[in-house]
Amino acid sequence: MAAQLQFRDVTLGYDRHPAVHHLDGEVASGALLAIVGPNGAGKSTLFRGIVGILRPLAGSILTGELDVHDIAYLPQTVDIDRSFPISVFDFVGTGLWRSIGFFGGMGKAARDKIAQALASVGLNGFENRPIGTLSGGQMQRMLFARVLLQDARLIVLDEPFNAIDARTSADLLALVRRWHAEKRTVLAALHDMELVRATFPETLLLARGPVAWGATAEVLTAENLLEARRMCEAFDESAAACAVDDVPSRAA
Amino acid sequence: MVYSVMIYDALIAPFTEFEFMRRALAAVIALALGGAPIGVFLMLRRMSLVGDAMAHAILPGAAIGFLLSGLNLFAMTTGGLIAGFTVAILAGVVARTTELKEDASLATFYLASLALGVTIVSIKGTNIDLLHVLFGNILAMDDQTLLVITFNATITLIVLAVIYRPLVIESVDPVFLRTVSRAGAPAHLAFLALVVINLVNGFQALGTLLAVGLMILPAGIARFWSRDITGMICIAVISAIVSGYAGLVLSFQTKVPSGPAIILVAALLYVGSVLFGSVSGLFRQMFPGRHLEA
Numbered sequence: 001m002a003a004q005l006q007f008r009d010v011t012l013g014y015d016r017h018p019a020v021h022h023l024d025g026e027v028a029s030g031a032l033l034a035i036v037g038p039n040g041a042g043k044s045t046l047f048r049g050i051v052g053i054l055r056p057l058a059g060s061i062l063t064g065e066l067d068v069h070d071i072a073y074l075p076q077t078v079d080i081d082r083s084f085p086i087s088v089f090d091f092v093g094t095g096l097w098r099s100i101g102f103f104g105g106m107g108k109a110a111r112d113k114i115a116q117a118l119a120s121v122g123l124n125g126f127e128n129r130p131i132g133t134l135s136g137g138q139m140q141r142m143l144f145a146r147v148l149l150q151d152a153r154l155i156v157l158d159e160p161f162n163a164i165d166a167r168t169s170a171d172l173l174a175l176v177r178r179w180h181a182e183k184r185t186v187l188a189a190l191h192d193m194e195l196v197r198a199t200f201p202e203t204l205l206l207a208r209g210p211v212a213w214g215a216t217a218e219v220l221t222a223e224n225l226l227e228a229r230r231m232c233e234a235f236d237e238s239a240a241a242c243a244v245d246d247v248p249s250r251a252a
Numbered sequence: 253m254v255y256s257v258m259i260y261d262a263l264i265a266p267f268t269e270f271e272f273m274r275r276a277l278a279a280v281i282a283l284a285l286g287g288a289p290i291g292v293f294l295m296l297r298r299m300s301l302v303g304d305a306m307a308h309a310i311l312p313g314a315a316i317g318f319l320l321s322g323l324n325l326f327a328m329t330t331g332g333l334i335a336g337f338t339v340a341i342l343a344g345v346v347a348r349t350t351e352l353k354e355d356a357s358l359a360t361f362y363l364a365s366l367a368l369g370v371t372i373v374s375i376k377g378t379n380i381d382l383l384h385v386l387f388g389n390i391l392a393m394d395d396q397t398l399l400v401i402t403f404n405a406t407i408t409l410i411v412l413a414v415i416y417r418p419l420v421i422e423s424v425d426p427v428f429l430r431t432v433s434r435a436g437a438p439a440h441l442a443f444l445a446l447v448v449i450n451l452v453n454g455f456q457a458l459g460t461l462l463a464v465g466l467m468i469l470p471a472g473i474a475r476f477w478s479r480d481i482t483g484m485i486c487i488a489v490i491s492a493i494v495s496g497y498a499g500l501v502l503s504f505q506t507k508v509p510s511g512p513a514i515i516l517v518a519a520l521l522y523v524g525s526v527l528f529g530s531v532s533g534l535f536r537q538m539f540p541g542r543h544l545e546a
Contacts, residue, residue: 051431052431053427053430053431068431068432068433069432071431072431073427073428073431075427078425078427079425079426079427080424080425081423081424081425084296084423084424084481085296085478085479085480085481085484086420086424086480086481087480091424091425094421094425094428097421097432097433098432101433102414102417102418102435103417130479130480131424146428150432
């Protein structure tokens with residue numbers, strides 16, 4: 001399989017402090033990759049780098065022939081203004097941006113697609129509800145429906161099952177499996193090791209630097225997890241410039 | 253019969269008999285059509301006070317226009333637009349590229365701008381004319397001013413239609429828009445420009461201090477009557493037109509100046525909406541009826 005995503009000695013961070021440090025590797029097209037690590041390990045930062053919201057401090061992330069429309073991103077702390085007067089139907093419809101853009105009309109075909117996406121996540125009958133009236137689980141279902149409509153080849157899910165009940169996460173996990181079966185590349189940051197072992201063939205264990213990356217069973221060993229917990233310390237305000245870089249880091 | 257004649261005299265005759273009243277009504281309708289939708293977006297984006305701040309930011313430009321060519325509304329409009337754009341764009345750029353939030357960066361720029369405006373005025377000030385700028389005079393609309401106002405309202409509606417979709421998405425889920433499109437920042441800047449255009453538009457009629465009123469108050473009213481954005485925009489436009497009309501009548505029949513009369517009527521509608529509005533109005537909250545089965 002061709003690589004869909006390549007990390008070339010990438011360092012991502014804030015204010016020159018690295019949150020993801022010297023990550024190398026590639027994600028094959030069609031991979032189902034779990035990204036695991038303690039809080040503050042850099043999982044969300046890595047995702048922000050992948051979708052292009054955050055520019056690397058050094059190194060590069062290559063997305064090959066994918067452009068911005070081929071990537072669907074479900075962030076963790078959704079900055080959604082839930083008091084905004086928009087219906088579930090219209091909100092999910094924004095997932096069609098790629099095909100309708102600024103001005104494209106929403107024809108019958110588009111409306112059918114939206115209705116189908118809502119049905120796939122079990123939100124039939126919620127079309128006209130303002131988004132502010134949804135529960136946490138329903139909100140997550142709605143966001144998955146939008147990802148469905150984005151029809152992206154690379155799907156990035158940041159802790160999608162946090163604070164979600166068992167039934168909802170089972171339903172949403174079925175969607176993840178379906179995406180995998182459709183040969184889409186799926187990356188998900190997760191904390192539930194059982195779920196990772198059961199569903200994800202490949203895992204990246206991240207603790208600012210990469211601890212291990214490979215087949216899930218080989219990555220999630222007791223000593224690797226312990227190592228990850230140890231590596232994840234706070235920023236050192238007086239840290240010297242990183243010496244690993246031979247060339248001066250090209251701040252983008 | 254007697255009553256209908258009285259009603260005609262009170263409500264319609266001022267407009268059929270006096271041309272300046274007809275012009276004023278046309279101006280206020282144009283202002284409502286352009287300004288009220290902008291006000292709805294200001295409110296939904298929690299930028300209501302930004303409108304107020306921008307109204308102050310316009311002052312140095314208007315003052316320079318005034319000093320260069322006297323009480324020429326066209327020159328003052330141009331100056332106001334330049335000052336407003338400068339402040340809006342600088343504030344927007346600073347907020348988007350640094351840690352400083354929009355409100356803080358705008359406050360800095362508009363205070364500097366206001367100080368500059370007052371300085372310019374005090375160098376060569378004729379206070380009486382400037383009072384006219386501060387409070388406006390909708391009853392003294394000439395052809396040129398009326399054309400400028402309707403032109404600006406038209407531009408507003410066209411631009412708003414162009415940026416509507418990114419603007420809505422940017423308001424509700426900015427991270428999503430950033431991942432699918434680069435339209436967010438241009439749409440936001442275009443929106444700030446529309447705010448400035450409508451403020452300048454309003455200060456010819458209502459003055460710099462009250463111009464923002466015909467944008468914000470109708471939006472506040474609309475929030476109490478509709479749960480979706482299309483409904484809000486329609487209600488805001490209608491209540492702005494009603495306020496304008498009723499304010500003009502009030503001003504004609506009494507000695508209340510026209511600008512404050514219009515805003516006072518809007519404020520009355522607002523109080524009524526807070527009390528009796530169908531969406532979270534106070535009466536509705538006090539007597540919600542029995543709870544439902546499911």
